[in-house]
Amino acid sequence: MNGEDESKRPCVSVHRRHYLSDHMKTAVDLLLLLAFSTGSLAAPVSSFVAPTNHPLEFIDTSFENASPVWYEFAADGTVLVHLLYDHERGSPNRAAGHIHIKLHAKPGARLNLEFKNLDNVWNGISGSVARELKTLVISEDGRRWKSVPTESLPENRIQLHLEMPGSQLYVARVEPYRLSDLDAFLTALRTNGLVQMTRIGTTVQGRELEVARIGHAGAANRVFLRARAHAWEAGGNWIIEGLVHRLLREDEEARKFRKRYCVYVMPMANKDGVALGRTRFNFQGKDLNRNWDKPADPQLAPENAALEKWLTGMIQADQAPHLALELHNDGGGRLHISRPPVPNIERHLKRMAVLEELLRKHTWFTEGSTTAAFRNSGTLGDGWLERYGIDAAVHEFNCNWIAGLKDYPSAKHWQAYGEKLATVFYDYFGSLPSE
Numbered sequence: 227m228n229g230e231d232e233s234k235r236p237c238v239s240v241h242r243r244h245y246l247s248d249h250m251k252t253a254v255d256l257l258l259l260l261a262f263s264t265g266s267l268a269a270p271v272s273s274f275v276a277p278t279n280h281p282l283e284f285i286d287t288s289f290e291n292a293s294p295v296w297y298e299f300a301a302d303g304t305v306l307v308h309l310l311y312d313h314e315r316g317s318p319n320r321a322a323g324h325i326h327i328k329l330h331a332k333p334g335a336r337l338n339l340e341f342k343n344l345d346n347v348w349n350g351i352s353g354s355v356a357r358e359l360k361t362l363v364i365s366e367d368g369r370r371w372k373s374v375p376t377e378s379l380p381e382n383r384i385q386l387h388l389e390m391p392g393s394q395l396y397v398a399r400v401e402p403y404r405l406s407d408l409d410a411f412l413t414a415l416r417t418n419g420l421v422q423m424t425r426i427g428t429t430v431q432g433r434e435l436e437v438a439r440i441g442h443a444g445a446a447n448r449v450f451l452r453a454r455a456h457a458w459e460a461g462g463n464w465i466i467e468g469l470v471h472r473l474l475r476e477d478e479e480a481r482k483f484r485k486r487y488c489v490y491v492m493p494m495a496n497k498d499g500v501a502l503g504r505t506r507f508n509f510q511g512k513d514l515n516r517n518w519d520k521p522a523d524p525q526l527a528p529e530n531a532a533l534e535k536w537l538t539g540m541i542q543a544d545q546a547p548h549l550a551l552e553l554h555n556d557g558g559g560r561l562h563i564s565r566p567p568v569p570n571i572e573r574h575l576k577r578m579a580v581l582e583e584l585l586r587k588h589t590w591f592t593e594g595s596t597t598a599a600f601r602n603s604g605t606l607g608d609g610w611l612e613r614y615g616i617d618a619a620v621h622e623f624n625c626n627w628i629a630g631l632k633d634y635p636s637a638k639h640w641q642a643y644g645e646k647l648a649t650v651f652y653d654y655f656g657s658l659p660s661e
């Protein structure tokens with residue numbers, strides 16, 4: 227809005243259309259028909275224009291973390307929601323799949339939405355994300371969410387059948403965790419004497435990036451966790467909240483945890499993408515969970531350059547993390563253990579086996595880890611092990627189903643997982659031989 231009253235501004239095109247007589251319109255139609263038939267104009271693609279009585283009034287994407295979309299109506303009334311891809315620089319890779327929209331429609335209306343543009347390209351290979359998109363979440367207030375299954379149709383088509391409980395309904399891929407949620411979380415932490423916040427740099431668009439330390443800097447062991455390298459994957463933020471709240475509780479067990487280790491978290495790497503509803507890449511088209519096998523480009527990936535600088539400082543101060551987890555969402559939920567050519571790979575694999583066993587013991591984790599042939603070069607897990615000798619791995623969380631709970635994922639379940647990680651880390655460091 228620019229302060230001008232829109233209703234008073236003359237709308238020339240509408241007025242002109244009004245003044246065209248029916249005869250003139252017929253004449254225009256005839257001229258167009260002639261132009262198409264003689265080949266001087268390309269024939270328009272036939273499309274169906276929605277009847278004005280369609281129960282969907284509007285798809286609102288004006289809010290924080292909303293996914294950019296455009297939409298149209300199919301002849302049977304299905305609303306075709308076209309997601310927008312974000313693209314990787316210098317690569318065929320592209321990603322769509324973040325969904326966060328608000329439907330405005332008649333209460334009680336039955337809507338059928340079909341999500342388009344799920345043909346992602348990942349590591350140079352085409353693959354539809356439709357196979358992974360088995361559930362979505364809905365909410366009337368954007369706070370209390372409910373999982374709903376999607377319907378898979380041939381040709382990688384995904385539909386969602388809904389009945390509007392009121393006049394507005396949010397639909398999202400996973401329970402959203404927005405920049406404002408992070409700000410509220412960090413604001414509450416700032417006054418806690420057990421937390422130290424370090425500003426480490428800024429995103430492409432200038433948003434501040436931080437690493438928070440939970441616990442005592444002098445603890446014998448250090449864990450690092452990062453979330454939201456990929457903007458749509460909100461699960462990692464809920465896990466970090468659960469872990470941090472558990473560590474800060476004033477009980478005997480929390481004191482025990484904090485004595486054995488402290489935790490460093492970079493809670494949201496791709497803040498620009500989260501704020502503006504992107505799916506994967508940063509605003510210079512860089513994948514923040516790639517290229518960790520070489521120094522980060524401070525212009526193109528300032529989010530990674532800032533973290534690399536922080537890590538280098540920690541290493542120089544003899545404070546390198548002993549364990550690092552990079553948190554993600556996908557349709558599999560496995561622990562990704564990469565195998566770069568490092569001399570101590572067997573020691574690393576043994577430790578990752580201990581970690582996996584403890585995850586199975588203390589949390590609902592049942593998904594297992596990647597095979598012996600797995601290597602995903604340049605992920606934080608792979609790169610930190612290769613370049614810095616840090617035991618690091620990517621931990622995916624299934625965004626459709628939690629097999630260990632036989633339930634849909636939710637913020638509540640992911641927070642509970644984070645709480646249990648506190649025990650996992652305690653036992654993990656307890657099991658390692660002292661060096």
Ligand SMILES: [Zn+2]
Nearest residue numbers: 456459554555
């Ligand atoms: Zn990811």
